[in-house]
Structure formats: structure tokens, C-alpha cells
Amino acid sequence: MDGYCPARPGAGALSQVAAAYKRNAAAEHPVSAETLRVTSGTPGPQRDDHGLRLAGGGERHSGDAVLANWKKKDPDGPFDMENLELLVSLPGGDSVRGFFMVTLLVELAAVPALRNIPTVINGVRCGDTEAVATALEEISQSMQDMTDALKLMHDYVDPSVFYGIMRIYLSGWKDNTSMPKGLVYEGVQEEPMEYSGGSAAQSSLLHCFDELLGIKHEETSGEFLTRMRNYMPPAHKQLIQDISLQPSLKGFIQQQASERLNQAFQRCVKKLVVLRSYHIKVVSRYITVPAARARQLRKQYRESEQEMISRAPTALEERGTGGSGIMSFLKTVRNQTKDTLLPETGKTKLHHS
Numbered sequence: 001m002d003g004y005c006p007a008r009p010g011a012g013a014l015s016q017v018a019a020a021y022k023r024n025a026a027a028e029h030p031v032s033a034e035t036l037r038v039t040s041g042t043p044g045p046q047r048d049d050h051g052l053r054l055a056g057g058g059e060r061h062s063g064d065a066v067l068a069n070w071k072k073k074d075p076d077g078p079f080d081m082e083n084l085e086l087l088v089s090l091p092g093g094d095s096v097r098g099f100f101m102v103t104l105l106v107e108l109a110a111v112p113a114l115r116n117i118p119t120v121i122n123g124v125r126c127g128d129t130e131a132v133a134t135a136l137e138e139i140s141q142s143m144q145d146m147t148d149a150l151k152l153m154h155d156y157v158d159p160s161v162f163y164g165i166m167r168i169y170l171s172g173w174k175d176n177t178s179m180p181k182g183l184v185y186e187g188v189q190e191e192p193m194e195y196s197g198g199s200a201a202q203s204s205l206l207h208c209f210d211e212l213l214g215i216k217h218e219e220t221s222g223e224f225l226t227r228m229r230n231y232m233p234p235a236h237k238q239l240i241q242d243i244s245l246q247p248s249l250k251g252f253i254q255q256q257a258s259e260r261l262n263q264a265f266q267r268c269v270k271k272l273v274v275l276r277s278y279h280i281k282v283v284s285r286y287i288t289v290p291a292a293r294a295r296q297l298r299k300q301y302r303e304s305e306q307e308m309i310s311r312a313p314t315a316l317e318e319r320g321t322g323g324s325g326i327m328s329f330l331k332t333v334r335n336q337t338k339d340t341l342l343p344e345t346g347k348t349k350l351h352h353s
């Protein structure tokens with residue numbers, strides 16, 4: 001980390017993880033669970049010969065399907081959609097590749113933000129207003145880049161393939177009315193076990209931002225998000241916890257009363273609101289709209305070329321992969337983000353960019 005400030009508990013792991021992100025970015029190599037394991041020294045995922053995590057109890061992770069599920073076709077070529085392929089795929093053809101790769105590009109766009117988190121924390125400890133403001137400005141730019149990367153979903157993923165085919169494989173056996181008791185893992189234990197499906201709620205990114213910016217989630221959505229941390233590689237979960245233990249950024253900003261710092265903080269929160277709002281639009285296109293169409297088709301008992309959509313299990317219609325009531329959950333989380341904004345004075349009002 002730049003500058004010197006005495007180490008506090010948790011700071012060691014934090015700086016090591018951030019350093020791993022930094023090196024990965026420099027090497028044009030994405031964040032991977034493996035790199036974090038080696039660098040942070042915490043127990044990490046086990047891998048089989050294909051480089052994928054073998055989850056102990058049978059749970060699946062967003063990290064399995066995204067962070068550790070890619071390779072470059074031409075190892076010397078660029079890290080972009082054309083030069084990336086999946087190690088392990090699901091039914092759904094090109095849309096599957098598109099879905100996981102776009103998610104990977106969103107993760108990659110977040111690297112500068114993650115690299116700047118220790119700078120913010122260190123700056124708060126040292127009372128370095130300018131360093132904190134600069135780091136927050138870089139974080140907000142990175143959030144904008146994440147939103148831009150998320151927009152690629154529309155080019156690469158077909159909503160009826162996502163809704164009618166892929167979603168079945170992404171759904172889990174917790175809060176799933178088709179499997180109310182969960183799944184028996186024969187040879188492991190006789191009682192059924194319940195696990196949520198794969199979801200980008202299991203990515204550590206937004207959890208890190210929430211902890212840094214002091215975004216508090218309402219009880220039900222907060223419980224769901226906290227549960228999702230159990231599906232992350234241990235080093236990622238540890239990083240979120242380390243960030244949560246640091247002195248309050250918002251408290252520091254209010255104390256400093258610096259116009260530049262206030263604006264940098266506000267911009268960060270606003271960019272996160274923009275990201276979450278855009279994500280809601282994506283979910284509407286890939287879940288809400290096809291679900292309504294599927295209901296309509298079933299009502300009409302009509303076989304049509306849209307049949308793929310109507311084959312999706314009705315149990316998944318109203319619920320997210322983690323079994324949440326999707327839209328109300330996502331809007332609550334987005335609105336709690338908005339509530340973290342500092343009260344705007346005439347001076348701190350921002351022009352929407």
C-alpha cells in the first residue's frame with residue numbers, strides 16, 4: 001500500500017489480496033480464486049485437472065462458473081470476448097458462453113476499484129483526504145466500466161435461451177418448490193441438503209463496495225446477501241469481512257467536510273445505484289418479461305416457436321436463483337444504496353453524468 005500507517009487487524013490479508021488483484025491486472029490476467037488462495041495464504045478452493053473448484057458439500061459457486069472457468073484461445077491474444085472460451089459449459093449454446101464471459105468482463109472491469117479499496121482505507125487511517133478522494137474517483141470510474149460491460153449481455157445472451165434452458169441449470173435446491181426438501185447426496189449423508197443456485201450475488205464485488213461505502217441492507221435482503229458469502233471462495237469472504245472491520249469511511253467524510261471528498265463519495269454511491277438499476281433492467285429482460293410470456297402461452301395452450309420459454313419450470317417464475325422474490329429484493333437493495341447518499345447541500349449537488 002502507498003504511504004505508511006501502522007497496521008491494524010485484518011490489514012495484512014487486505015493488502016495481500018489487493019496486491020493479488022494488482023498483479024493480475026498488470027499481467028492482463030483476471031482475478032482468479034487460485035491466485036487469491038496462493039497470495040492470501042488462507043485455505044482456498046481445491047481444483048481438479050480442469051482447474052475448477054470441487055465444492056465440498058456439493059454447493060456451487062458463481063466463482064466456479066465465472067472466475068475459474070475460462071481460457072484464452074490464443075494465449076498471446078487479447079483478453080476479450082473473441083479470444084475467450086469456457087472450460088466447462090452448460091446446455092444453451094452461444095448464450096452460455098456469452099453469459100459467463102460477460103460476467104467475467106464485469107469482474108475484470110472491477111479490478112481498478114478493488115485495487116483502490118486499500119488506498120481508501122489507508123487514507124482514512126492517515127487522515128489523507130486527497131488520497132481518499134482520488135481513490136474514490138477511480139472506484140466510481142471502475143463502477144461505470146462495470147455497467148458498460150454488463151450492457152454486453154444484450155449482444156451475447158438470448159432471453160428465451162436464458163429463461164427456458166440456462167436458468168434451470170443455474171437454479172438450486174433451496175427455497176425451490178420443485179425440491180422442497182433439497183437434494184439427497186447419496187453416499188454423503190441420508191438427509192437431504194439445501195443449497196442455493198449459482199448467482200452473481202455470490203461475487204464478492206458488490207459486497208466489498210457495500211462494506212466500504214457503509215451501505216446497510218434491510219433485514220431480509222441483508223440475510224440473503226450474507227448467506228451468499230458462504231458460496232464464495234474463503235479468501236473473498238475474508239476480504240469482505242476485513243473491509244467491514246475498518247473505520248467508517250462515511251464518518252471520516254463527514255468529519256473532514258471537504259467538498260472534493262464529499263463529491264467523490266456521492267459519485268461512488270451514485271455509480272453503484274446506476275449499476276444496480278441497470279442490473280434490474282437486465283433481470284427484467286431475461287426473467288420478468290419471459291416469465292410473463294410463458295404464463296400467457298400456457299394460458300393459451302398454444303404450441304409456438306416460443307415454446308422454449310414455456311418449457312421453463314413454473315416453480316422458477318417468481319423467484320430468483322437464490323429463491324428470492326426477485327424484483328422487490330433487487331429494488332430494496334438498490335434503494336438502500338441510494339439511502340447511503342450524504343444529504344445534498346446546494347454545493348454538493350452533482351450534475352448527472
Ligand code: HEM
Nearest residue numbers: 103106199200201206276283286320321322323324326333
Ligand atoms: C442475464 C444476466 C443476469 C440475470 C438474469 C441476473 C439475475 C439476478 C437475480 C434473479 C438476482 C436475485 C438474487 C438471486 O436470485 O440470485 C441477482 C442478484 C444479483 N446479481 Fe445478477 N443477474 C445477471 C447478471 C449479473 C451480472 C453480470 C452481475 C455482475 C457481476 C450480477 C450481479 C448481481 C448481484 C451483485 C446481485 C445481488 C443483488 C445486489 O447486490 O444488487 N448479475 N441477479
